[in-house]
Structure formats: structure tokens, C-alpha cells
Amino acid sequence: MTPSSVVVAGGSVSGLLAARELASNGIDVTVLEEDEEIGTPEKCGGLVSSRISEFGLVDVAKVVINKVKKAIIYSPSGASLELDVGRHNISVLDRRALDKQICSQASKAGASVIPLERVVKLERHPDFIKVGSRTKTFNCDFLVDARGRTSLAERDSNGVLPAAQYEVEGPWIDDDTVEVYLNQKETPGFFTWVIPMGNGSARIGAAGIGINGFKVVDKFLSTRRSSISKKIASTVVVSGPITPFIKDRVVAVGDAAGQTKPTTAGGIYTGGIGGMIAGQKIAESLIGDNPAILSLYEKDWMARFGSEFVFLKNARRIIRLLTDNQIDNIFMSLKGSGIEEFVSEDGDFDFHSKSILKALGMKGMGRLVSSIAKKEIKTMLSLT
Numbered sequence: 001m002t003p004s005s006v007v008v009a010g011g012s013v014s015g016l017l018a019a020r021e022l023a024s025n026g027i028d029v030t031v032l033e034e035d036e037e038i039g040t041p042e043k044c045g046g047l048v049s050s051r052i053s054e055f056g057l058v059d060v061a062k063v064v065i066n067k068v069k070k071a072i073i074y075s076p077s078g079a080s081l082e083l084d085v086g087r088h089n090i091s092v093l094d095r096r097a098l099d100k101q102i103c104s105q106a107s108k109a110g111a112s113v114i115p116l117e118r119v120v121k122l123e124r125h126p127d128f129i130k131v132g133s134r135t136k137t138f139n140c141d142f143l144v145d146a147r148g149r150t151s152l153a154e155r156d157s158n159g160v161l162p163a164a165q166y167e168v169e170g171p172w173i174d175d176d177t178v179e180v181y182l183n184q185k186e187t188p189g190f191f192t193w194v195i196p197m198g199n200g201s202a203r204i205g206a207a208g209i210g211i212n213g214f215k216v217v218d219k220f221l222s223t224r225r226s227s228i229s230k231k232i233a234s235t236v237v238v239s240g241p242i243t244p245f246i247k248d249r250v251v252a253v254g255d256a257a258g259q260t261k262p263t264t265a266g267g268i269y270t271g272g273i274g275g276m277i278a279g280q281k282i283a284e285s286l287i288g289d290n291p292a293i294l295s296l297y298e299k300d301w302m303a304r305f306g307s308e309f310v311f312l313k314n315a316r317r318i319i320r321l322l323t324d325n326q327i328d329n330i331f332m333s334l335k336g337s338g339i340e341e342f343v344s345e346d347g348d349f350d351f352h353s354k355s356i357l358k359a360l361g362m363k364g365m366g367r368l369v370s371s372i373a374k375k376e377i378k379t380m381l382s383l384t
Contacts (some may be wrong), residue, residue, distance in 0.1 A: 005029070006282060007131045008111075008144040009119040011038045013268055014104040014254025014275030016113075016145025017055065021279025022144075023109035023125065026285060030140075031103075031111055034118035034147075037101045039096030042072065043165065043234040045195045045203055046093040046270050047178065049349040055272055057101055066092040066198040069176040075331040076183045076324035084344040086342045090178075092197055093268070099208045118146065122250070129249040142247070142282055146275065148255035159239020159258060161190055161265075164213025170226040181329055186216055188220030189320045190236065190265075201229075202370045207265070210319075236265035240313040241306070245278070245298040253278045259301070262316040267320050269350055274301050311353040 006022050008015045011033030022029040035041065047068070048233075053060060069086040103113055121132035122143065131138045145151050149160050149299045179194035186192065187208035193202040206216035214231065221228070244259040245251065254260070261266030281297040284290075322330075334340075339355075347355045 003142040005138070006139045006142045006144060006286075007032060008137050008146055009131070010034075010098060010148060010254075010256070011103065011113060011115070012146060012254065013102060014146060014259070014271040014278075015144060016099060016106050017272050017275035018144045018146065018251075018279035018282075020102060021173050021276055022107040022283050023106055023111040025280075025287065026110075027222045027283050028140060029106075029111045030050075031106065031113040032117040032119055032131075032136075033113065033115045036116050037112065038115065039099035040093045041231055041232050042266065045193060045205065045266070045268060046089055046094055046095050046189060046197070046268070047349075048087040048093055050354070051350055052091070052093075052272075054269075055102070055276070057098075057372045058105065060254070061182075063093050063098040065094045065177065065306075066089045066196055068073065068092060068196065070174075071178045071180070073180045074182065075324055075328045076185075077331075077334065079328060079331040081331065081338055081340055083347070084366075085178075085347075085349070088089050088346070088347070088349050090349055092195055095271070096303075098268075101154040119143075122270075124183050124248045124250075130340070140238055141286060143228050143250050143251050144275075144278060145252045146281070147238055151256040157215060159242070160235045161207045162211060162213055162291055163190075163205055163207035163219050163234045163236050165202065165203055165232050165234055166217055166221075166228050167230040168204050168221065168226045168228050169201045169315045170224055171200065172224050172226075173200050175200065175224060179219070181220070184322065187211060187275050191362060192216060192220055205234070207234075236260075238265055238316060240309045243304070245274075245301070246294060251278050251282060251294075251297065251300030259305070262313045263319070263352055264359075264374070269306055273304065277301055300331065308353055311356070315352075315356055329383075349379035 005028040008019045008031040011031050019029050019031045068090040070159050071083045073081045107113055107331035117133040119131055119133050123130035128139050129143050131143055171197060175198050177197045181192040187206050189209040190207040192206040204217055206213045237255045237258060237260045239258045240262045245257050255267060257274060259271040259274045277300050279298045281294050285293040343355050
């Protein structure tokens with residue numbers, strides 16, 4: 001074992017950003033990626049705000065494939081809320097290109113990246129951790145766990161929902177518009193989504209408690225003339241943060257730490273920031289020979305996102321309790337209430353609590369929802 005060495009399990013955004021920060025600080029770091037190529041398979045929707053600039057990418061434009069101007073949310077009966085999100089600067093990413101760009105940065109900083117190497121064994125020792133992959137063995141100071149949903153499922157299987165996502169072309173796809181379809185019978189506890197990739201193509205997926213995502217998407221497309229180029233089985237993480245992030249020299253980042261929004265499962269930004277903070281704090285801890293510094297990783301991430309995620313976790317509990325009829329009634333209360341204008345003008349793609357609180361303040365909404373989930377409402381309001 002070198003004096004300061006780290007293995008990163010998983011070559012996605014959070015793991016690669018952690019590796020880049022470690023290598024940039026002179027730490028010997030090896031990234032083990034179980035798939036044959038960084039950035040594949042492309043399982044996420046890829047929606048991000050302009051805050052992705054905080055990642056310090058070489059060229060953001062090269063990873064953006066489309067810009068979103070509108071979002072339409074549909075209730076089970078077909079009622080809709082249309083949001084103008086053009087001013088929010090929301091982009092659709094080429095995740096393969098994003099991951100590869102960060103991988104290149106990490107490699108140039110000195111990190112070693114090895115595909116087709118899945119971590120299969122861990123042995124914890126007082127002064128180091130032994131990591132066994134498919135063909136190699138490493139003794140290192142820390143393991144950064146960026147294995148995503150697979151790792152998280154071992155800690156909280158209830159926070160991982162089955163999903164499927166297709167890449168589709170069709171004349172009905174609006175290149176400017178994200179669509180969300182709520183239906184507790186089809187996708188209990190979650191939704192079906194359409195994320196436009198430009199040129200009449202989109203990522204179309206569905207997730208929910210105990211569902212077969214392929215069947216849901218197939219049914220959704222059955223009435224829409226489409227050409228399918230890709231089908232991917234996946235999962236979404238809605239658990240919220242799984243603490244502690246650090247245990248016995250294993251440092252969880254991204255999906256493995258539950259750093260995805262409990263309402264939408266979006267986590268490129270929040271998980272990426274988690275990877276960056278983890279890499280920086282591990283490096284500072286090793287360079288300064290001060291283990292206490294490492295605890296600042298969880299503290300700093302929670303200071304930035306913790307209260308928002310607790311709020312969203314309670315919002316998710318409410319959503320799970322709603323029936324389709326109750327969702328329809330909520331849409332009726334919100335339609336024409338001004339919430340569409342508020343979200344368009346003052347909403348925040350990365351922090352949803354402001355918009356949710358505004359909705360709860362609309363006429364009749366607070367009474368309707370609190371009658372279903374008084375405890376969750378009380379907890380949410382106590383966080384503001």
C-alpha cells in the first residue's frame with residue numbers, strides 16, 4: 001500500500017469527481033468501473049440546471065444536447081399544469097459525454113481508471129481496507145463507494161424503485177417540453193416521464209413501487225407512433241440521504257449515499273457535489289494526517305442540502321398516500337391559482353421546497369393535503 005491511496009468503486013459522476021479531486025491533491029487513486037465503458041449504459045434522464053458549472057468541466061457545451069423551455073405535469077384524469085421554465089436554464093445532458101469528460105479530467109490529474117472491474121470483496125483492517133475486484137486486489141486507506149443503486153439497495157431497499165427508460169423518436173415529441181404523468185395505479189409513488197433530447201427524440205421512462213417499468217412504458221407508447229432505439233432496465237433512488245456517509249473507511253457518495261432528490265430521483269448535481277466534497281476532505285485528511293477532517297464531508301453536504309432533502313422526503317410520504325382522485329382534486333385547486341406563474345418566475349430546479357410551500361399556501365390546498373398527512377405537513381413546515 002502506498003502512503004496515501006484510495007480506491008473508487010464506480011465510474012459515474014460522483015465517483016469520477018471524487019477521483020479527480022483526490023488525484024489533483026496528489027493522492028494515488030484507482031477507479032474500478034464494472035461496465036466495459038465509462039458513461040454506459042446511460043440510465044438517467046439527464047436533466048440539470050446551470051449549477052452544473054460548479055463541477056469545473058472543461059466544456060459544458062459539449063455535454064448539453066438540448067434545452068428545455070416548458071414542463072407539463074399531468075394528473076391521472078388528464079388535467080395539466082404548464083410551467084414556463086425557460087428562464088431556469090435547464091439542460092438535457094449526454095451522460096456518456098459528461099462522464100467521459102470528468103474521467104478525462106481525473107486521468108489527466110493522475111487517476112487510474114479501469115473498466116470491467118467490479119468490487120466483489122471488502123476486508124476492513126484497523127489501518128487500511130482491502131478491496132478485491134474481479135481480477136485485482138488493493139490495499140488502500142479508503143474506499144469511495146460510488147456503486148450507486150446496487151450499493152444503496154444493501155442498506156435501504158425500500159428507497160430503490162424499479163424503473164425502465166427508453167430512447168424514442170416520434171412526431172408527437174415536443175423538443176422544448178418535459179412531460180410528467182402522475183398515476184397511482186400505473187406508477188404508484190412516482191411517475192412516467194418524457195425528457196426531450198432534441199430532433200424529435202426523447203428519453204421516456206417510468207418508475208414506481210413494485211411495477212414492471214417496461215410494461216408501463218410500452219402501454220404509454222401504444223397510442224403514440226414511435227420508433228424505439230434503446231431499452232434500459234434501471235432503478236431510481238428516493239430514500240433521501242442514508243447516513244452515516246462514512247463507515248469503517250468506506251465513504252459513500254452519490255446514489256450510494258442517497259444523494260438524490262426523494263421527489264424526482266434527480267441527483268447529478270447533488271451527487272456530483274457530494275463526490276467533490278468527499279474527494280477534497282479525504283485528501284485533506286490524508287495530507288494533514290488528521291482523520292477528523294473527513295467528518296466534514298457529511299457535515300458540509302448536509303449543511304448545503306440536508307434540510308431540503310428532509311423536506312422533500314416528507315413531501316414524498318404525502319405523495320405516496322394520495323389517491324388518483326385526490327391528485328385530481330389538487331390539480332383543480334392549483335389550476336388558475338397562480339402556482340404556474342410562481343414556479344415559472346421564482347421556482348428553483350435544484351431546490352423544490354419553495355414551490356411546494358407555495359402550493360400548500362394556495363386556497364384549499366393546505367386543508368386538503370393536511371387531512372391526508374398531518375404529521376408530514378407539520379414536519380415540513382417546521383423546517384422552513
